[in-house]
Amino acid sequence: MKEAKELLLKEAHAVAFDFDGVIHKYSEGWKDGSIYDDYNWKVLDLMLILQVSKIPVFILSTREPEQIKEWWDKQPFAISCEIIPDDCKFWNKTNTVGITNRKLPAQVYVDDRAYKYTGQTPQQFLIDFTDK
Ligand SMILES: [Mg+2]
Numbered sequence: 001m002k003e004a005k006e007l008l009l010k011e012a013h014a015v016a017f018d019f020d021g022v023i024h025k026y027s028e029g030w031k032d033g034s035i036y037d038d039y040n041w042k043v044l045d046l047m048l049i050l051q052v053s054k055i056p057v058f059i060l061s062t063r064e065p066e067q068i069k070e071w072w073d074k075q076p077f078a079i080s081c082e083i084i085p086d087d088c089k090f091w092n093k094t095n096t097v098g099i100t101n102r103k104l105p106a107q108v109y110v111d112d113r114a115y116k117y118t119g120q121t122p123q124q125f126l127i128d129f130t131d132k
Helices: 042-050 064-071 122-128
Strands: 015-017 059-062 081-082 097-102 109-110
Touching: 015 042, 042 059, 064 081, 064 097
Parallel strands: 015 059, 015 109, 059 097, 081 097
Antiparallel strands: none
């Protein structure tokens, strides 16, 4: 019999999601700043699974949070969202998705442009961005 695997994410510690290129497909880049593309349902499913697992989820984007909320509320999503107040230091709600443009603490940041830093030297960084 297979041993049950334990999820390495911690309950009550948030996971942050970037908006453009992660939730919003963003196939043509920034363009005029509008939210013009489809959403990525795989990411929406993931957010729901995390919430059910007692892991808070928030969106971290340089966009104005109001723009994302207005868009979100027009989508057929099973989960609601709310703008995280300026005085909030930690996002810990699991019944709604937070939206902010401030970098709040998270156990992981899901971002299409992230580079995972694990102590690389300058040389290694440059090699990682060099044509192989
Ligand atoms: Mg992005």
